Amino acid sequence: MSTPPICTPDIAELHPDETSGNRKFACHHDIKLLLQIAFASPCEADHGKQLQAWSAIADALGQSVTFGLKKKGPAMKARFDVLMSRFVRGESASLRKSGTAEEYKEREQLLQDIKTRMDDFKASETIRKDACRRKLEGSENSGTLLRKMALGELERNSQEEAGTQTEET
Numbered sequence: 001m002s003t004p005p006i007c008t009p010d011i012a013e014l015h016p017d018e019t020s021g022n023r024k025f026a027c028h029h030d031i032k033l034l035l036q037i038a039f040a041s042p043c044e045a046d047h048g049k050q051l052q053a054w055s056a057i058a059d060a061l062g063q064s065v066t067f068g069l070k071k072k073g074p075a076m077k078a079r080f081d082v083l084m085s086r087f088v089r090g091e092s093a094s095l096r097k098s099g100t101a102e103e104y105k106e107r108e109q110l111l112q113d114i115k116t117r118m119d120d121f122k123a124s125e126t127i128r129k130d131a132c133r134r135k136l137e138g139s140e141n142s143g144t145l146l147r148k149m150a151l152g153e154l155e156r157n158s159q160e161e162a163g164t165q166t167e168e169t
Helices: 027-040 050-063 073-089 101-168
Strands: none
Touching: 027 050, 027 073, 027 101, 050 073, 073 101
16 A cells, blocks of 8 residues: 655645646736736836846746746746737637636736736836937037037137237238
């Protein structure tokens, strides 16, 4: 007769499909991923820093005892892209393969919150870019103005010197 395997309390609290690290995403995984995305805001990271932001999300979730999946940053981003594109297209029914009604509602709410935040960031990004462009143009214009003023001052000085030289002769 064989003895049953001993489970630690941490593993016993996990969902049944979380004991292996390379399973597919379930609704509870999506919720944990979306919570981490809402916290870390990888879409607001600077250009060139987004991959690091997604890797940080993967690391944080990988350290979580209750997440249970071993995924890298690009896999997390790919899953988020799938979730968001289906949410935007209104295909939430296709995401209801496993989970409870409460989990579906929570996932939908998180997706809505993240979508609103992303839209707000994009709108403010265009405003920030316009302000930066105007500031750059302003500094270029002030540089041009300063050069013109300096040239005008030089011309006046040279005219005054020419005038004083003609008066002396």
